[in-house]
Amino acid sequence: MAEATGRTGEAPVTAAMLVIGDEILSGRTKDRNIGYVAEFLTNIGIDLKEARVVADDIQDIADAVNALRARYTYVFTSGGIGPTHDDITADGIAHAFGVPVIHHPRAVEILKEYLGDRINEARLRMARMPEGAELIENTVSKAPGWRIGNVHVMAGIPAVMQAMMDAIGPTLRTGARMLSETVEGRGIKEGDIGGPLGQIQAVHKDVMIGSYPHSDGTRFTTSIVIRARDAGALAAARREVEALVDRLAAETGD
Amino acid sequence: MAEATGRTGEAPVTAAMLVIGDEILSGRTKDRNIGYVAEFLTNIGIDLKEARVVADDIQDIADAVNALRARYTYVFTSGGIGPTHDDITADGIAHAFGVPVIHHPRAVEILKEYLGDRINEARLRMARMPEGAELIENTVSKAPGWRIGNVHVMAGIPAVMQAMMDAIGPTLRTGARMLSETVEGRGIKEGDIGGPLGQIQAVHKDVMIGSYPHSDGTRFTTSIVIRARDAGALAAARREVEALVDRLAAETGD
Structure with missing residues (x-):
């Protein structure tokens, strides 16, 4: 990563x-x-x-x-x-x-x-x-x-x-705080979002994108966590992840 | 240990x-x-x-x-x-x-x-x-x-x-199973049992004796865990720990 x-x-x-x-x-x-x-x-x-x-x-x-x-x-x-x-x-x-x-x-x-x-x-x-x-x-x-x-x-x-x-x-000496935001995958499976998420990560090298599959009680879904120390970099990556989730959720999720 | x-x-x-x-x-x-x-x-x-x-x-x-x-x-x-x-x-x-x-x-x-x-x-x-x-x-x-x-x-x-x-x-290749028994400290504080427990450990080198302070909801007490692969060795150490707990509980615990 x-x-x-x-x-x-x-x-x-x-x-x-x-x-x-x-x-x-x-x-x-x-x-x-x-x-x-x-x-x-x-x-x-x-x-x-x-x-x-x-x-x-x-x-x-x-x-x-x-x-x-x-x-x-x-x-x-x-x-x-x-x-x-x-x-x-x-x-x-x-x-x-x-x-x-x-x-x-x-x-x-x-x-x-x-x-x-x-x-x-x-x-x-x-x-x-x-x-x-x-x-x-x-x-x-x-x-x-x-x-x-x-x-x-x-x-x-x-x-x-x-x-x-x-x-x-x-x-303690501390660094710039790591900012972290989570985009909920709304029923998208990790295997469906993994490929395009890797492409977003490859372009946004100044953020860390993680995906975490879990059950929300009724179905399996994926949380996408975006972390960066720079708020602008985080926001830019987040917009792309949200657009991806919107597209995939329309196809396979909610 | x-x-x-x-x-x-x-x-x-x-x-x-x-x-x-x-x-x-x-x-x-x-x-x-x-x-x-x-x-x-x-x-x-x-x-x-x-x-x-x-x-x-x-x-x-x-x-x-x-x-x-x-x-x-x-x-x-x-x-x-x-x-x-x-x-x-x-x-x-x-x-x-x-x-x-x-x-x-x-x-x-x-x-x-x-x-x-x-x-x-x-x-x-x-x-x-x-x-x-x-x-x-x-x-x-x-x-x-x-x-x-x-x-x-x-x-x-x-x-x-x-x-x-x-x-x-x-x-997997497995070894002799570790046997484990717990003696409840009945309100005895770890600092009161630590000294004599160390003496029991020093004599019983073939067992492992651990003490774990915790709150049982109403008071602080100590669990004493005795572990060994040999049942006889475990039983011998357990008898001494139980006698110790009886003595200390009469003085400071229940």
Whole structure:
């Protein structure tokens, strides 16, 4: 698919998401964080280019973090920063950066203030992070996330991760926002619109045209999604897609 | 986390899942295939070790396929085998294997039989696959998936992917099934059970113990999931976890 261009002179801002947790790979827990982060980043003009899910394994975490942080502007992780023995994200990322794991003094203070008598060795694990990490506020349950280099480390619980993403958002360099519009295919099948849609895409190289077949409850139809950073380019492509849908719907659809 | 051992003399069977599609990375469509494949494989004794999501980009697809097929017993992909210009999974995987893309003769026949007058150039794209690929039956919408080497290529639409997974299942070498049992934490917080649970894990190296905090609607509690391939090992660890939960629930929970 053609790559949309940003505003002139503006480097695209890219990102990868890394979900950490055996429970996702066993199927016991269904990931919701990739989809959330994808939408969040799209809305602020950052292109999510890749996502990965790895096990609670120090080497697997380190290998994935090193591959992703070298390739993209930002990396976001979720999972593995809780109080139990299998929460080893800190160890994996410290290994990736070649630095020791410490108890972050300010994180220890936050946990002690919030937890009072309930503080114990397990809960203090939540202050473990690579030396040099900076805290990310957690307005939900206080135990902070953290950032080291271009890697942002968040909790796995969706509500907590989302609060951390809100805290991170204003610190990120963002690109021109990707604009997106959907033309409903009104009963047209993807196989009928695929050929001419490819011709429109070939001419409009500054937009990205995707087609998504789905059932609307009573019939199969196709949504055509047009994305671009330039409103004029998007509008021009949209007009052609709408004319195509009008023509095909008259023949085969509504 | 400790790795569970399979039956004596049995090599573990491993897998990776690769989801292909811009619509997942933009957040427009939420992936449901990773979770489905994770559960499916767990139930037949195959360990899903990694999942990735990449864009509709030939080089990105090829790089991911080559990394994963070298590392795991099986690779499963979803997405990008439909009739439109952005369906380029065949091109990416052919590039990974260094073979040309052809129209598979039997796939062309299947499409012509099923589609009759509706056959066109776009729909014939669904017969494009790397030379040497073998077909995977699609009982839902006929256009087949395909296998090349250890890589199984499926549709992105969940109902179609699930039908293809059913067709693939009996062809796979499977390991000893992972047994899994959950002990409910009855209001115990993860930070209270984390320390002693780590001690149980340290002793029972042949099981995997995970703890998952969640709200049961009225309070926060923790589920403890114990997994092993050996029923005896699982039962022994479970007894200790249950005794621990009894003790802690008397102190802090129900």
